[in-house]
Amino acid sequence: MARIGFIGLGNMGLPMALNLIKAGHQVEGVDLNPASIEKLKAAGGSNAEFAKVAASRCDVVVTMLPAGKHVREVYLGAGGIVENANPGTLLIDCSTIDVETAREVAAAAEARGLLMLDAPVSGGVGGAAGGTLTFMVGGSAQAFTRAQTILDKMGKTIVHAGGPGNGQAAKICNNMILGISMIAVSEAFVLAEKLGLDHQKLFDISSKSSGQCWSMTAYCPVPGPVATSPANRDYQAGFTAAMMLKDLRLAQAAAKAAGAKTELGADAERIYSAYASSGEAERDFSGIIRFIRG
Helix, strand or coil: CCEEEEECCCCCHHHHHHHHHHCCCEEEEECCCHHHHHHHHHCCCEECCCHHHHHHHCCEEEECCCCHHHHHHHHHCCCCHHHHCCCCCEEEECCCCCHHHHHHHHHHHHHCCCEEEECCEECHHHHHHHCCEEEEEECCHHHHHHHHHHHCCCEEEEEEEECCCHHHHHHHHHHHHHHHHHHHHHHHHHHHHHHCCCHHHHHHHHCCCCCCCHHHHCCCCCCCCCCCCHHHHCCCCCCEHHHHHHHHHHHHHHHHHHCCCCHHHHHHHHHHHHHHHHHHCCCEHHHHHHHHHC
16 A cells, blocks of 8 residues: 655545545645644544655655645745655646646656646545545556556546646636536526426426536536535535636636637636625535526
8 A cells, every 4th residue: 555645635635535544545644724634643644744744755645735826836846745755756736727837847747757647636525525536637657557546546537638737628628618507507597487487397308308418417506406416505515616716717727828719618707706706605606596696
């Protein structure tokens, strides 16, 4: 079993680390929140004060951090992971960040003889706890092959998307689709309400016909048709509006850099920005239907 340093024990990182402990790995955690460290230790893990300490004595380092600036600092900053990890160490960044930063960090890691993957996830807090996450992985075939036995303990679907940065590219493209489709499904339900069409009837029809999509069948934004959707819990977040907005902004930044035309993506960013600014940033992103109702 591997000795794994896990940097970032937040809502996603902690349950992911706990699943690695359950699988028999030695997990050494690093986080600014003492409560998270205590939960890790209670489950059989240990802690290090700094990321550089964990990097210097672990075979694998996994990071789950809020944004690209944090990834850049933890990996490339003075006393960072790249500087302190031993040659051959496998580095897996599960944060959702910009493609440019992912590729810059990967290049720096590879220059020092380290194996680096960007491996953002889909599946939310429930998927992290249940070990059913989807990993979209960018990096070399060698690094991906070595990482599979680690990622298998935290996820159900692991896809090698190509070279460095391609995991991030896949994540932001996927979530742009998700953000757009949730708005479309929500608008359809609001229109149905105004036309006197029952929620369940629209669901029964669209979920079996050309309107079918994940936002309809797995995460329906109205209470009733899908028992597990946040709509049945007053939109308690599995994936917050703020997180969706972050991903849509990353997609728009990437589109601008690549010269890609993404008009619906831009509209989705604008709508989610207004929704989050209305005081609903920590509500589930499917709660956008309430904003659309006005």
